[in-house]
Amino acid sequence: MTNKYSLYELKKICSIIDEHLNDKDIVFDYLRIVYLDEQYEKEAKNILFFPIYFTQYDIEDGWVPNYVDYRPKIKEIMEKHPEYTYVIEKDMLSLFDNEKYNYLVVDNILEEIDKLYEHVLREVKPKVVAVTGSVGKTTSVGLIEKVLAKKYKVERIYHKRITPILLKAHIINLLKRDTEYVVLENSIYFKDHVKVLSTLLKPDVACFLQLDSSHLHKDGMDTIEDLAINKAEIFRNAKVGFYNIKDKYIKRISLRDKDIYYDDKKLFTSNLEELLTFNTNVSYKDDGFMIEGHYIKPYLLTDLSLLQYALAYKVGKYLGVNKKNIVEALNSYVPVENRINKVNIFGKQVFFDGDVTTYERLKQLSKNKYKKKILVIRKFGSAENTDRFEKVPELFPNFDKVYLFDDIEYLKILKDYKNVVVVKNHNFMNNYKGIIFYHYSGYFRDYDKVEEENLLSLENDTYRIIPYKGD
Numbered sequence: 001m002t003n004k005y006s007l008y009e010l011k012k013i014c015s016i017i018d019e020h021l022n023d024k025d026i027v028f029d030y031l032r033i034v035y036l037d038e039q040y041e042k043e044a045k046n047i048l049f050f051p052i053y054f055t056q057y058d059i060e061d062g063w064v065p066n067y068v069d070y071r072p073k074i075k076e077i078m079e080k081h082p083e084y085t086y087v088i089e090k091d092m093l094s095l096f097d098n099e100k101y102n103y104l105v106v107d108n109i110l111e112e113i114d115k116l117y118e119h120v121l122r123e124v125k126p127k128v129v130a131v132t133g134s135v136g137k138t139t140s141v142g143l144i145e146k147v148l149a150k151k152y153k154v155e156r157i158y159h160k161r162i163t164p165i166l167l168k169a170h171i172i173n174l175l176k177r178d179t180e181y182v183v184l185e186n187s188i189y190f191k192d193h194v195k196v197l198s199t200l201l202k203p204d205v206a207c208f209l210q211l212d213s214s215h216l217h218k219d220g221m222d223t224i225e226d227l228a229i230n231k232a233e234i235f236r237n238a239k240v241g242f243y244n245i246k247d248k249y250i251k252r253i254s255l256r257d258k259d260i261y262y263d264d265k266k267l268f269t270s271n272l273e274e275l276l277t278f279n280t281n282v283s284y285k286d287d288g289f290m291i292e293g294h295y296i297k298p299y300l301l302t303d304l305s306l307l308q309y310a311l312a313y314k315v316g317k318y319l320g321v322n323k324k325n326i327v328e329a330l331n332s333y334v335p336v337e338n339r340i341n342k343v344n345i346f347g348k349q350v351f352f353d354g355d356v357t358t359y360e361r362l363k364q365l366s367k368n369k370y371k372k373k374i375l376v377i378r379k380f381g382s383a384e385n386t387d388r389f390e391k392v393p394e395l396f397p398n399f400d401k402v403y404l405f406d407d408i409e410y411l412k413i414l415k416d417y418k419n420v421v422v423v424k425n426h427n428f429m430n431n432y433k434g435i436i437f438y439h440y441s442g443y444f445r446d447y448d449k450v451e452e453e454n455l456l457s458l459e460n461d462t463y464r465i466i467p468y469k470g471d
Contacts, residue, residue, distance in 0.1 A: 002040055002173040004029045013119045014112045018105035033169040049084040050109055063163040117168040120175050129183045132194055132234045133209030135360050136304045137185035142336035143312035145183045150325035157184040186234050191221050195233035206238035211249045224249050229262050236270050245277040278314040294327045303367040346426045350438040359392055365437050366398035372434030375399040379440045380408055
């Protein structure tokens with residue numbers, strides 16, 4: 001369910017200079033700024049459509065890959081959706097000569113979106129928890145959401161690539177009046193991205209999870225130190241920070257009075273009151289973790305999941321969630337966004353990894369604590385992403401065996417290793433008793449809807465993924 005905006009409210013928030021509405025009492029239940037989710041557009045009765053355009057700044061700073069301007073397409077959109085009400089600028093008025101179209105005229109569409117965004121934040125005044133790092137941000141945010149929901153009203157913002165306009169669209173449409181906490185990730189693609197996002201939505205609690213080589217060589221970020229320095233911007237406007245003191249790059253960040261340093265180089269003056277670590281007093285036990293005397297059995301037993309669960313525990317504790325409720329939340333957590341999930345495939349329970357990022361994800365999966373495990377690579381990237389495959393074989397020794405299908409990309413590069421087997425079908429899975437990591441490059445969000453055509457066809461095999469219904 002999205003927020004609702006009456007014409008009366010919009011006039012108080014925005015600068016509307018002209019209007020044509022057949023229904024003056026109209027209430028809009030979805031402000032279509034950018035695509036968020038198909039269900040919102042299907043369920044909404046009255047949609048207010050903003051034909052946005054991106055500026056050269058958005059393109060040059062890496063927020064969007066190319067120029068987007070909905071204004072030249074507005075006639076086509078109007079013909080397809082005559083039921084919408086449109087927010088337009090004065091130079092678009094000539095397109096609305098037909099009385100059947102509803103519209104509101106403003107001087108600048110992007111400025112009106114900013115007014116709406118700022119209005120919602122002023123009205124709701126949510127606390128914000130933000131997480132940055134190289135991999136594991138989405139799961140960390142999902143864990144924190146689950147923990148905080150034991151005490152607070154929480155809204156999680158997710159998108160594969162959160163940009164300023166996406167963030168504004170989420171806040172305008174989804175932030176409820178009773179929301180107490182917003183949790184989200186701050187990703188870096190260009191070096192100013194974390195700084196911009198954490199300034200646009202200032203975190204009360206900022207978290208720095210871990211670092212690796214993801215996003216190197218973009219926008220002058222040539223070393224992991226460059227990543228550490230630019231991701232440290234998440235602390236600039238926060239009140240409290242949590243950081244991974246065991247990461248050899250992150251631990252070089254320090255707080256001196258209000259100043260953030262990297263080694264002995266001052267980066268900026270922050271609002272931080274304290275900078276705390278989150279992965280002390282955490283250790284493995286059996287098939288789980290001990291965190292401050294509490295036993296946690298994670299969904300997935302890896303070094304990364306230890307960090308993620310420890311962070312969620314410490315953030316929840318800091319924000320006043322009862323320890324018993326924190327442990328209950330962590331022990332009942334299942335991954336968000338279906339990045340990796342337990343599913344039954346060909347009669348076997350597997351950890352199904354369906355994502356487009358390859359080497360770094362497999363690296364984290366390879367750092368698991370299971371005694372017996374194999375890696376199955378059914379599909380692995382594409383010819384356009386050769387850089388993602390160069391280091392992959394160094395991960396193979398972390399598994400008992402690696403199974404590669406005979407039609408995958410880069411088979412010649414990957415097959416010449418002692419524990420690698422090339423196969424034509426899934427028969428090898430029949431008698432295997434250990435943990436299976438099944439990698440298929442691509443997104444699967446609804447396992448119950450994945451049909452045979454979603455997997456490459458092989459002779460004498462039937463492909464269907466069924467949701468795992470067990471523990």
